[in-house]
Amino acid sequence: MKYPVKVQLVEKSRREGLDIENLPFGKTFSDHMFVADYIDGAWQNCQLVPYGDISFAPSMMALHYGQSVFEGMKANISTQTGEPMMFRAKKHAQRFNKSSERLRMPAVPEELFLEAVNSLTVIDKKWIPQSAGSALYLRPFIFASDESLGVRASSSYKFIVFTGPVGPYYPKPVRILVAQKYVRAFPGGVGFAKAAGNYAATLKPAEMAKEEGFDQILWLDGLEFKYLQECGTMNIFAVIGDTVLTPPTTDSILDGVTRDSIIKLLTEMGIKVDVRPISIDELIEAHKVGELKEMFGSGTAAVVSHVADISYQDVVYDLPAIEDRKIGPMIKKALTDIKENTVVDNHGWVTPATSTILEKV
Ligand SMILES: Cc1ncc(COP(=O)(O)O)c(C=O)c1O
Numbered sequence: 133m134k135y136p137v138k139v140q141l142v143e144k145s146r147r148e149g150l151d152i153e154n155l156p157f158g159k160t161f162s163d164h165m166f167v168a169d170y171i172d173g174a175w176q177n178c179q180l181v182p183y184g185d186i187s188f189a190p191s192m193m194a195l196h197y198g199q200s201v202f203e204g205m206k207a208n209i210s211t212q213t214g215e216p217m218m219f220r221a222k223k224h225a226q227r228f229n230k231s232s233e234r235l236r237m238p239a240v241p242e243e244l245f246l247e248a249v250n251s252l253t254v255i256d257k258k259w260i261p262q263s264a265g266s267a268l269y270l271r272p273f274i275f276a277s278d279e280s281l282g283v284r285a286s287s288s289y290k291f292i293v294f295t296g297p298v299g300p301y302y303p304k305p306v307r308i309l310v311a312q313k314y315v316r317a318f319p320g321g322v323g324f325a326k327a328a329g330n331y332a333a334t335l336k337p338a339e340m341a342k343e344e345g346f347d348q349i350l351w352l353d354g355l356e357f358k359y360l361q362e363c364g365t366m367n368i369f370a371v372i373g374d375t376v377l378t379p380p381t382t383d384s385i386l387d388g389v390t391r392d393s394i395i396k397l398l399t400e401m402g403i404k405v406d407v408r409p410i411s412i413d414e415l416i417e418a419h420k421v422g423e424l425k426e427m428f429g430s431g432t433a434a435v436v437s438h439v440a441d442i443s444y445q446d447v448v449y450d451l452p453a454i455e456d457r458k459i460g461p462m463i464k465k466a467l468t469d470i471k472e473n474t475v476v477d478n479h480g481w482v483t484p485a486t487s488t489i490l491e492k493v
Pocket residue numbers: 204362363364365366367386387388389390391430431432433
């Protein structure tokens with residue numbers, strides 16, 4: 133690797149005595165993290181160190197002007213080899229840099245990004261849970277670290293990756309509320325980027341939806357309030373008749389890695405997939421005539437989450453029982469089997485975690 137990395141391992145792991153097979157999402161973090169600084173136009177101070185607090189000045193720019201993007205990716209233990217495997221790490225690296233570019237932040241070289249996520253997966257292998265629906269979740273992120281006020285792009289940045297064992301994000305089918313007042317993204321904006329601010333903007337409406345008993349909001353387009361975009365943490369699929377529909381990714385929709393994998397797998401299975409704009413009217417009409425067979429969301433955290441019902445203009449539309457669904461359960465299994473290496477991966481999506489920096493320790 134071109135970038136020198138200082139490695140300092142924990143003296144005593146926090147792993148002992150923890151039941152990592154039964155954890156809520158995002159509350160437990162593994163022993164190590166990776167940190168690098170972008171200063172004077174170059175990535176430097178790369179370190180693999182114990183997970184812990186970082187200090188910053190109150191004037192740090194990310195806190196004021198929101199230059200901050202992140203990724204979410206997973207690693208599993210291969211049921212074949214017992215070794216940790218990353219899922220589509222390169223694609224996550226590419227999306228990370230696409231997000232950063234939109235927020236005027238420097239790219240993290242793919243080599244550095246991949247070394248960081250791979251090394252953490254290797255060093256914290258014993259933190260990878262193996263129960264159904266569990267994985268090691270990896271959170272790479274970058275933020276503006278100049279200590280300065282005034283709206284401009286920062287000149288220095290921090291890139292950090294930490295990891296943690298996670299169980300299923302949605303343990304049961306989700307109840308969805310179709311947005312009627314608020315929007316998540318609009319043309320020309322930053323909706324396609326995994327920008328921290330995108331999530332902040334959804335918190336108030338999401339909280340209101342939760343108070344009404346819903347798990348997620350299904351966002352509509354910001355111009356006409358007519359076309360489906362995506363949910364808070366997942367892309368959306370609908371099965372109408374025998375066709376699987378999902379909206380095209382525009383600059384308002386996150387280009388989900390899980391979505392991309394599902395489209396490819398379904399197409400290879402000979403299932404009709406139509407990537408095209410879907411209006412909410414079309415969806416409701418299909419429900420009325422009994423043609424809306426299934427809906428599911430897709431995401432790294434959510435994997436494949438079945439939609440129990442959707443609510444639009446104060447009417448709740450129930451979807452068929454999960455036992456009567458074919459495509460959602462089938463694709464969930466197909467994807468999980470690939471991630472856990474239970475079946476052969478013909479796509480080059482699953483790669484063994486390897487580290488060049490740890491070889492030298
Ligand atoms: C807004 C949003 N849409 C979609 C997704 C799904 O993307 P992916 O499958 O790459 O995790 C996520 C989760 O990452 C998300 O936060």
